[in-house]
Amino acid sequence: xxxxxxxxxxxxxxxxxxxxxxxxxxxxxxxxxxxxxxxxxxxxxxxxxxxxxxxxxxxxxxxxxxxxxxxxxxxxxxxxxxxxxxxxxxxxxxxxxxxxxxxxxxxxxxxxxxxxxxxxxxxxxxxxxxxxxxxxxxxxxxxxxxxxxxxxxxxxxxxxxxxxxxxxxxxxxxxxxxxxxxxxxxxxxxxxxxxxxxxxxxxxxxxxxxxxxxxxxxxxxxxx
Amino acid sequence: xxxxxxxxxxxxxxxxxxxxxxxxxxxxxxxxxxxxxxxxxxxxxxxxxxxxxxxxxxxxxxxxxxxxxxxxxxxxxxxxxxxxxxxxxxxxxxxxxxxxxxxxxxxxxxxxxxxxxxxxxxxxxxxxxxxxxxxxxxxxxxxxxxxxxxxxxxxxxxxxxxxxxxxxxxxxxxxxxxxxxxxxxxxxxxxxxxxxxxxxxxxxxxxxxxxxxxxxxxxxxxxxxxxxxxxxxxxxxxxxxxxxxxxxxxxxxxxxxxxxxxxxxxxxxxxxxxxxxxxxxxxxxxxxxxxxxxxxxxxxxxxxxxxxxxxxxxxxxxxxxxxxxxxxxxxxxxxxxxxxxxxxxxxxxxxxxxxxxxxxxxx
Numbered sequence: 119x120x121x122x123x124x125x126x127x128x129x130x131x132x133x134x135x136x137x138x139x140x141x142x143x144x145x146x147x148x149x150x151x152x153x154x155x156x157x158x159x160x161x162x163x164x165x166x167x168x169x170x171x172x173x174x175x176x177x178x179x180x181x182x183x184x185x186x187x188x189x190x191x192x193x194x195x196x197x198x199x200x201x202x203x204x205x206x207x208x209x210x211x212x213x214x215x216x217x218x219x220x221x222x223x224x225x226x227x228x229x230x231x232x233x234x235x236x237x238x239x240x241x242x243x244x245x246x247x248x249x250x251x252x253x254x255x256x257x258x259x260x261x262x263x264x265x266x267x268x269x270x271x272x273x274x275x276x277x278x279x280x281x282x283x284x285x286x287x288x289x290x291x292x293x294x295x296x297x298x299x300x301x302x303x304x305x306x307x308x309x310x311x312x313x314x315x316x317x318x319x320x321x322x323x324x325x326x327x328x329x330x331x332x333x334x335x336x337x338x339x340x341x342x
Numbered sequence: 343x344x345x346x347x348x349x350x351x352x353x354x355x356x357x358x359x360x361x362x363x364x365x366x367x368x369x370x371x372x373x374x375x376x377x378x379x380x381x382x383x384x385x386x387x388x389x390x391x392x393x394x395x396x397x398x399x400x401x402x403x404x405x406x407x408x409x410x411x412x413x414x415x416x417x418x419x420x421x422x423x424x425x426x427x428x429x430x431x432x433x434x435x436x437x438x439x440x441x442x443x444x445x446x447x448x449x450x451x452x453x454x455x456x457x458x459x460x461x462x463x464x465x466x467x468x469x470x471x472x473x474x475x476x477x478x479x480x481x482x483x484x485x486x487x488x489x490x491x492x493x494x495x496x497x498x499x500x501x502x503x504x505x506x507x508x509x510x511x512x513x514x515x516x517x518x519x520x521x522x523x524x525x526x527x528x529x530x531x532x533x534x535x536x537x538x539x540x541x542x543x544x545x546x547x548x549x550x551x552x553x554x555x556x557x558x559x560x561x562x563x564x565x566x567x568x569x570x571x572x573x574x575x576x577x578x579x580x581x582x583x584x585x586x587x588x589x590x591x592x593x594x595x596x597x598x599x600x601x602x603x604x605x606x607x608x609x610x611x612x613x614x615x616x617x618x619x620x621x622x623x624x625x626x627x628x629x630x631x632x633x634x635x636x637x638x639x640x641x642x643x644x645x646x647x648x649x650x651x652x653x654x655x656x657x658x659x660x661x662x663x664x665x666x667x668x669x670x671x672x673x674x675x676x677x678x679x680x681x682x683x684x685x686x687x688x689x690x691x692x693x694x695x696x697x698x699x700x701x702x703x704x705x
Contacts, residue, residue, distance in 0.1 A: 245445070
C-alpha cells in the first residue's frame with residue numbers, strides 16, 4: 119500500500135506547534151483564572167469555553183474574517199512578514215490555538231485550583247518569590263493538569279477539521295492535514311486510502327489516551 | 343525585639359481590632375476561643391493578608407502599612423495547622439527547599455534534625471507521615487529558612503495526647519535552642535501553660551490583656567475564656583531532691599517546698615507546675631492528721647464570688663508564688679475568709695498536672 123503519509127506528518131506538526139503555543143499562552147490565563155477574585159472572571163471563562171460549543175464552521179468563519187489580509191490583524195501580519203495568515207500553516211496554528219484553547223486552559227485551571235493557596239503561602243514564608251513559587255511548587259503539583267491539557271490539546275488539534283477547512287483550505291504540504299485528506303479521499307471514492315488514514319488516526323489517538331490514563335492512575339505525581 | 347501590629351479589618355461576625363506591641367521573647371501565646379481572629383493576626387504578621395487597615399513594624403522596620411514588604415522578604419517562619427508540606431517532595435527535599443532560599447542565620451541542619459527527632463524520616467514521602475511527624479518536619483523546614491520569628495498556628499490541634507506531649511517541650515525549647523522567638527496561637531489552656539512565657543488573651547477580635555504567663559492565668563478574665571474547670575495557676579521551681587523509697591520528688595518554688603509524685607528529672611531541673619483551682623483546699627488552721635502533703639501558709643489577695651454559682655475564686659499569696667483556689671460561698675462564710683486573711687492552702691501531691699511538665703521524661 120503506497121499511502122501518502124504527508125497529511126499525517128503535517129497534522130502531527132500542527133498539533134505539536136499548537137500545543138506548545140497553548141502551553142505558553144494557556145498557563146498564565148489558567149493561573150489567572152484560578153487565582154483571581156475579579157468580576158471579569160466568568161466573562162473570560164465563558165469566552166475561553168466558547169470553542170467547545172460553537173460549530174467549527176462558525177469559529178472558522180470568524181477566524182477567516184479576522185485572519186484575512188483585508189482585516190486589521192491579517193493585514194498587519196502580511197505587511198510585517200510578507201505572508202498571508204489565511205491558507206498558510208501559520209494561520210492554521212493561530213486558528214488551532216483558538217480552537218483548542220479550552221482543552222489546555224480548563225485542566226490547568228482546575229489543577230491550579232486544586233493546588234490551592236496553602237502550599238504557595240508556605241513557600242512564600244520560606245523565602246520563595248512569586249515566580250519561584252510558580253515553578254517550584256505550583257507547576258509540579260499541577261503536573262497532572264499539564265499532562266491532561268497537553269494530551270487533550272494535542273489530540274483535539276490532530277482531529278480538527280471544520281476550522282481548518284474554513285481557514286486553510288486544502289493545499290498539499292501546507293494545509294492539507296489528515297482529516298482534510300480523509301474527507302477528500304471519501305469525496306473522490308478512494309476508500310482504501312480513507313480507511314488507511316482513519317485507522318492510523320484512530321489507533322494513534324487511542325494509544326495516546328490509553329497511555330495517559332494508565333500513567334495518571336499508576337504513578338502518583340512526584341518530582342524529587 | 344519588638345513587633346508592633348495594628349489591624350482594623352472586618353471579619354464575618356466581628357471587627358478585628360488590634361493595636362498591640364508584642365515583646366517577642368521566648369514563646370508568646372496568642373490565646374483565645376476559636377474564631378476570634380488569632381490566625382488573622384499571624385497572617386498579617388507573615389504578610390499573607392493585605393488590607394488598608396493593617397500595619398506591622400518589626401524592630402523599627404515597617405513591614406506593612408504604606409509599602410508592603412512581601413512575605414518572602416520577611417523571613418518569618420510559619421508553621422501551619424495542617425503543616426503544608428510539599429507533597430511532590432520527600433521530607434529531605436522539603437527541608438532543602440527552605441535551605442536553598444535561606445539567607446544568613448546560623449541554624450544548623452544537623453542540630454534541627456536531631457532536636458526535632460526526624461532523622462529517620464528524611465527519606466520518606468510526605469504522605470507516609472503521621473500528624474505529629476508532619477508537624478515536626480514542618481517546624482524543621484521553617485527553622486531551616488533561618489527565620490527571625492516563628493509563627494505557629496495551632497500546630498497541635500489535630501494531634502492526639504501522645505503526639506502533643508512529645509512536641510510541646512520542643513516548641514518551648516525553640517527560642518533557647520535556636521534563638522528564634524515564637525508566637526504560638528492556641529485555644530487550649532494546657533498548651534499555654536506548658537509552652538508560653540507570656541500570653542496575649544484574645545476575645546472577639548481584640549487583645550483584652552497581655553503579660554507573663556503566671557500572672558495571666560490568675561486574671562479573672564481568663565476564666566471566662568477557659569471555663570472554670572480549667573482555671574488554675576502556674577508555679578515555677580527547681581527539682582531539689584528525690585525520695586526514691588517513697589517515689590517522691592521535691593520541688594523548690596522560691597523557697598517553698600512542694601512534694602509531688604516521682605519525676606525522672608535531675609536535681610536542678612527547672613519545672614513548671616500547674617495547679618488547678620479546683621484541686622486546692624483552704625483551711626484557717628494548719629490541719630493535723632491529714633494525708634495531704636503540701637500545706638502552705640499564705641494570705642488571701644483576692645476573693646471573688648461567682649454570680650449564680652456555689653463557688654468563689656480565691657487567689658492566695660504564698661510569698662514566692664500564687665495559687666488559685668475554688669471553694670464554696672458557704673465555706674467562705676463559715677471560715678470567715680476575706681481579703682487579707684491568713685490561710686493554709688492544701689494541695690494533694692497527685693493533683694500536680696504531670697503532663698504540664700515540659701522537658702521532663704515521665705514514668
